[in-house]
Amino acid sequence: MTVYxxxxxxxxxxxxxxxxxxxxxxxxxxxxxxxxxxxxxxxxAGRATVAHARAHDAVVRAAMAQETPLPARFGQTFADDxxxxxxxxxxxxxxxxxxxxxxxxxxxxxxLLVEPSSAEALASEQxxxxxxHPSTGRAYLALARARQEARAEAARRAxxxxxxxxxxxxxxxxxxxxTPLVWPARSVTxxxxxxxxxxxxxxxxxxxxxxxxxxxxxxxxxxWAPYSFTEQPRG
Amino acid sequence: xxxxxxxxxxxxxxxxxxxxxxxxLVISGDVxxxxxxxxxxxxxxxxYLTSVxxxxxxxxxxxxxxxxxxxxISVLPGRERP
Amino acid sequence: MxxxxxxxxxxxxxxxxxxxxxxxxxxxxxPALPERINADPEHAENGLAKLVLTxxxxxxxxxxxxxxxRMDGGTLRDDEIERLGLAFKRLDERMQELKAIFGLTDEDxxxxxxPLGRLR
Numbered sequence: 128m129t130v131y132x133x134x135x136x137x138x139x140x141x142x143x144x145x146x147x148x149x150x151x152x153x154x155x156x157x158x159x160x161x162x163x164x165x166x167x168x169x170x171x172a173g174r175a176t177v178a179h180a181r182a183h184d185a186v187v188r189a190a191m192a193q194e195t196p197l198p199a200r201f202g203q204t205f206a207d208d209x210x211x212x213x214x215x216x217x218x219x220x221x222x223x224x225x226x227x228x229x230x231x232x233x234x235x236x237x238x239l240l241v242e243p244s245s246a247e248a249l250a251s252e253q254x255x256x257x258x259x260h261p262s263t264g265r266a267y268l269a270l271a272r273a274r275q276e277a278r279a280e281a282a283r284r285a286x287x288x289x290x291x292x293x294x295x296x297x298x299x300x301x302x303x304x305x306t307p308l309v310w311p312a313r314s315v316t317x318x319x320x321x322x323x324x325x326x327x328x329x330x331x332x333x334x335x336x337x338x339x340x341x342x343x344x345x346x347x348x349x350x351w352a353p354y355s356f357t358e359q360p361r362g
Numbered sequence: 363x364x365x366x367x368x369x370x371x372x373x374x375x376x377x378x379x380x381x382x383x384x385x386x387l388v389i390s391g392d393v394x395x396x397x398x399x400x401x402x403x404x405x406x407x408x409x410y411l412t413s414v415x416x417x418x419x420x421x422x423x424x425x426x427x428x429x430x431x432x433x434x435i436s437v438l439p440g441r442e443r444p
Numbered sequence: 445m446x447x448x449x450x451x452x453x454x455x456x457x458x459x460x461x462x463x464x465x466x467x468x469x470x471x472x473x474x475p476a477l478p479e480r481i482n483a484d485p486e487h488a489e490n491g492l493a494k495l496v497l498t499x500x501x502x503x504x505x506x507x508x509x510x511x512x513x514r515m516d517g518g519t520l521r522d523d524e525i526e527r528l529g530l531a532f533k534r535l536d537e538r539m540q541e542l543k544a545i546f547g548l549t550d551e552d553x554x555x556x557x558x559p560l561g562r563l564r
Binding site for chain 1: 373374375377378379381382383384385386387388389
């Protein structure tokens with residue numbers, strides 16, 4: 128049996144009676160140094176299934192109903208409560224700081240698909256690299272250069288879109304995180320930490336940005352628990 | 363696994379998986395690599411994380427700017443940092 | 445407790461473009477469910493193959509980048525450029541074969557190091 132971790136919550140909040148997590152196990156609290164971990168006991172090997180991923184988020188969301196938690200990544204188990212407590216104590220003050228940082232906020236996620244024309248260009252670049260079978264060494268290196276340039280171009284485009292969106296939402300966003308581009312990059316993902324009472328204003332700002340300035344396809348999702356804001360801010 | 367869901371439900375599920383599986387706090391900091399159901403390698407990231415945080419705290423105490431994320435991983439190509 | 449504006453189920457809203465395009469993109473972005481708790485002996489060796497191929501691809505990227513820089517910088521003779529390029533080409537062909545054998549795509553050749561981000 129192992130202890131499965133859902134999220135960390137500032138102490139003083141209890142899971143509602145009857146709240147269950149993976150495998151229907153009751154959610155309970157393990158406290159360490161002013162931080163509460165919401166956990167449940169896991170009896171089997173903890174198969175990673177869609178149902179379990181949903182159950183994980185449901186518990187995080189239940190915490191969210193009381194106070195914004197630091198959501199844990201799916202799939203972390205500990206041998207027992209003591210092992211979890213030791214891990215938490217090692218990082219005690221850092222975790223308290225991060226909880227304070229997300230307090231009263233939620234995460235919104237914006238995904239921008241790169242312009243179709245560029246995406247096609249990138250895709251054909253990829254295809255030509257693998258299918259062209261360049262006959263000489265020099266030709267191969269030229270294709271390698273094209274691939275490197277396509278990557279750099281994708282990064283530049285991502286920077287540009289990020290900066291433009293930021294100008295429109297900066298007033299209502301506490302913090303921004305960008306998911307690293309995964310090659311072959313077709314989309315830019317930006318996550319925003321937004322005060323819960325400013326969510327409607329944020330939505331309007333994004334919609335205005337899309338209407339006025341953007342031709343790319345855009346997906347807006349949230350509010351989520353602050354999954355993208357659990358680590359030290361980068362850069 | 364998503365065959366019977368409406369398009370909008372599939373989108374919600376995909377977004378959920380992208381958040382729950384790819385993001386969120388990593389406390390245990392272990393990556394276990396298994397072969398044929400047998401755990402072979404356990405890479406302890408928590409040790410590294412602790413040391414980075416300690417380094418940053420000490421740098422801050424000395425009034426230096428802590429390492430940025432970029433400094434730590436700039437040897438890795440092909441990935442873009444904010 | 446004024447700040448606890450309730451947060452309901454998340455909305456996922458396509459502000460522009462088609463839902464289908466985003467479904468496809470999200471599928472390719474979503475990491476596979478973690479292998480260690482989804483141990484399928486039939487595919488178990490893929491985890492190791494993925495690790496090894498990702499590391500090779502990472503090295504290949506670094507070295508290719510250097511090779512292109514040297515080529516563009518004009519510090520390589522023609523025969524050196526040819527030798528280097530052919531070596532990378534052969535490596536690429538081998539990697540294509542291995543990826544096919546293990547059922548991996550280019551997008552699989554990344555390892556998530558949690559808070560450290562992605563390797564490659």
